[in-house]
Amino acid sequence: MYSVVIVGSGNLATQLAIQLKKNKFLIKQVYSRNLNNAKALASLLNTQFTDNLSKLFDADLIIIATKDSAIEEVLTKINSTSIVHTSGTTSLDIFKNRFKNYGVIYPVQTFKKNIEIDFSKIPICVEASNKSFLSDLISLSKKLSEKVIEIxxxxxxxxxxxxxxxxxxxxYLFTIAYEILENENIDFSILHPLIQKSINNxxxxxPxxxxxxxxxxxxxxxxxxxxNLMKSKEYKEIYKLITNYIIKRNE
Amino acid sequence: MYSVVIVGSGNLATQLAIQLKKNKFLIKQVYSRNLNNAKALASLLNTQFTDNLSKLFDADLIIIATKDSAIEEVLTKINSTSIVHTSGTTSLDIFKNRFKNYGVIYPVQTFKKNIEIDFSKIPICVEASNKSFLSDLISLSKKLSEKVIEIxxxxxxxxxxxxxxxxxxxxYLFTIAYEILENENIDFSILHPLIQKSINNxxxxxPxxxxxxxxxxxxxxxxxxxxNLMKSKEYKEIYKLITNYIIKRNE
Known part of the structure; x- marks a missing residue:
């Protein structure tokens, strides 16, 4: 597989397309239902763009990197022999009876459009409708990341x-901690060494x-x-729930 | 301040004593209500030990590094001019009317006895009963850590x-995530890059x-x-509570 069309222009679509281009894949086209977004990403990648799914180019692989709720609708308008989505939660079966080769490439990471990321360390979960296509997807994914797993x-x-x-x-718990400290004019960074240590452990x-x-x-x-220190009903509720479960486990 | 007596032999007592010794303080004695623990820490520090509070040596500073619930009782048996505890939650007032100089040295970190730690990066919160003692505690703390704050x-x-x-x-949330993956025979390390990235952000x-x-x-x-994926009542309850609060904030 060499040529790719990207459906979507969000955080994951952007980072994935950048990484594919870096690895010498040809990004033939970018689709977004929002023409400006399609244009912006296409310009970054120096490629074509469209907001019309019936005008998608042919390519070795169509990669759907939209939000989950858009996948179903997008699929009804696409003809392709080889197609994947990139979702953590949408089943492989969403492609069934519509395509010859279909699969999933799910990078276990959250993405932001403008923050470049070291893709090589991100685990990629791969799934496919048949063995030969699985092997294609594994090859492609191994060019992007050191850690590729069939899932x-x-x-x-x-x-x-x-x-x-x-x-x-x-x-979200960090958000609560941040607010507790902010209220006392204490900088959240006082907790950074403690948090980093917990993650290292x-x-x-x-855990x-x-x-x-x-x-x-x-x-x-x-x-x-x-x-007693907390005034917020929310903080108290979360504190009590998790505390009770921790206590319960040790009984 | 130069000579120190350590009351306690747990994780924090151990790490703090090691760090003080490294910085040329004289650890005169270690107390623990458990004689074997006192002996073990004293042997590590090459110093004296006791399990009898009425036999505490004189020193420039007594450091109480017991669990919170033991502080009150320990205090009734100690005579000293200068004393601190190391607790995050026990108030300074616990010393009131009993000692001339009293204060708190609270390192913002969790400790394990056997895992050495880079103390220099741990923020230390300092509080004292009077200005001159505060200044002493700040000097001492600055020898242990780069980040000392009056709190x-x-x-x-x-x-x-x-x-x-x-x-x-x-x-605790990592524990739940670990269990969800363990149930599918998936190694928790698949989430390490994602977790580290979140912490870096x-x-x-x-947050x-x-x-x-x-x-x-x-x-x-x-x-x-x-x-629907979760069978555990506990997982569902925590999931729903936090999810609802995240949604609520965005409304």
Whole structure:
């Protein structure tokens, strides 16, 4: 596979297209339903663009990198022999009976359009409708990343779910911590070394084995004092729920 | 201040004593209510030990590094002119009317006995009963760490609370993610690059500005699919609570 058409112009579409181009793939065309976005990404890649799915070029591979909710509709308007999507949660079956070769390339990462990223370290989960196409997708993915794994749709959904707990929800807890400190005019950076250390520990230990804190020690005095310190119903609710579950596990 | 007595033999007591010794402080004695623990730490530091608080040596500074719930009782048995504790949540007032110079040295970090740590990067929060003692504690702390900040008891408790959200609770979410993947025989390390990237983003951005994920996009299809994927009542409950709060903030 050599020539590629990118459907989508968001964060993942942008980063993936950049990485493909770097690795000598020919990006023949970019589609976005928003013509300006299509144009902007095409200009970055020095290629063609369209906002009309019936005008997609032929290519060795069509890569759908839209949001999940748009995939179904986009598919009804595309004819292609070889096609993939890049979603963590959409099943492989969405392509069924419509295409000869279909599959998934799911990079386990969140992307921002304007922040360049070292793609080589991002695990890529690959799935395909047949062995020969799987082998094509693995070859392509190995040019982008050092870590390529065959993962079925069910497992991929679980990885995405685990990623939500590990990154989206943790980031939300950081938001709460940030606000607690902001309220006292304390810079959140005071927690950076502690957070980085916790993440480092995570790389060599199972998380359940490195759990610390008042809930882990069942230190009810501190737990009660913390609850009294918080005015926000939201903070209290999240604090109590997670604390109770940590305590429960140790009983 | 030059000579120090350490009350406690746990993770923080151990790491703090090692760091003090490295910086040429004289550790005169180690106390633990468990004689074997006292002996083990004293042997590591090549110093004296006791399990009897009435036999504490005189020193320039007594450092109480026990668990929070033990501080009150320990204090009733100690006579000293200069004393500090190291707790995130116990107020400075616990020393009131008992000592001439009292204060707090709170390193913002979690500690494990056997894992050596680069103390120089750990922020140390300092508080004291009077200006001259504060200045002594700041001098001592600056020998241990590059980042020493004067923080009052109320602020310190808020820092500790924020640390619980940022490290204890996030670690618990990692535990859930680990279990979700373990159930599918997928190694948790597949999420390491994603987690590290999120933490890196946190160092240069406010967490609320880098929130991503299905809840942030209010992608109800994926949210429902995730909820259906989970059998555990616990996972569902935490997932729903945090998801709803993320959605609510964007409304």
């Amino acid at each position: 079925d749709s069910h497992q991929r959904k679980k990885i995405h779910l685990a990623a939500v707990f590990s990154c989206n929800f943790t980031n 995570l790389k060599t230990n199972q 359940n084995r490195i759990q610390t804190g008042p809930a882990q020690r069942k230190d009810l005095n501190i737990i009660n004092e913390h609850i | 009052d008891s109320h602020q310190r408790k808020k820092i500790h609370l924020a640390a619980v959200f940022s490290c204890n609770f996030t670690n 946190l160092k240069t951005n406010q 609320n500005r880098i929130q991503t994920g299905p809840a942030q996009r209010k992608d109800l299809n994926i949210i429902n699919e995730h909820i």
